[in-house]
Amino acid sequence: MKPTGQTSLHEASGGARIAAWLAHAHRTPSVAEEEWDARRVAMLPLGRRFDAVRIPAEVVHAGLGTDNRDAVGALLSTMLGGGPVIQDSDTVYALVAPGQAEKWAAPTGSYRWRGWLTVPRPDQLAEPGVHWLTEMSRPGRLCDLDAVARVAARGFTALSEGRV
Numbered sequence: 001m002k003p004t005g006q007t008s009l010h011e012a013s014g015g016a017r018i019a020a021w022l023a024h025a026h027r028t029p030s031v032a033e034e035e036w037d038a039r040r041v042a043m044l045p046l047g048r049r050f051d052a053v054r055i056p057a058e059v060v061h062a063g064l065g066t067d068n069r070d071a072v073g074a075l076l077s078t079m080l081g082g083g084p085v086i087q088d089s090d091t092v093y094a095l096v097a098p099g100q101a102e103k104w105a106a107p108t109g110s111y112r113w114r115g116w117l118t119v120p121r122p123d124q125l126a127e128p129g130v131h132w133l134t135e136m137s138r139p140g141r142l143c144d145l146d147a148v149a150r151v152a153a154r155g156f157t158a159l160s161e162g163r164v
Contacts, residue, residue, distance in 0.1 A: 048098065059155035
């Protein structure tokens with residue numbers, strides 16, 4: 001049951017196709033939809049539709065040269081080929097195509113292909129809580145893994161050299 005006054009995911013403007021694509025990562029898509037309606041986040045399994053690269057937000061900010069939320073979102077959108085990025089407190093998750101773990105070679109961040117990820121509703125674009133830093137632009141559009149590695153490596157280098 002959704003909280004009073006809250007729009008259901010399917011009533012929200014633009015996002016029903018994206019929500020359906022994301023929900024189908026779950027073996028029972030209706031469970032994901034119910035979780036989004038009730039809590040604005042759903043636990044989705046990694047490895048079916050997407051994997052995730054987990055990077056500390058501090059590393060991302062150092063790699064981009066800013067911690068301004070709007071600037072970070074715009075820069076990531078450009079640098080990661082328009083792929084979706086989730087922010088959960090001080091951690092950023094770039095969603096990437098599944099099955100690329102062996103290709104992850106950045107000095108920081110971790111590639112996650114097993115387990116579950118807390119995924120916000122497609123229309124959850126701001127804090128508080130887990131939200132899209134860079135929203136999914138269309139179903140199936142994911143971040144380029146090499147681009148994610150470049151951002152992580154740039155941030156790691158900036159932090160290790162004390163440039164931030």
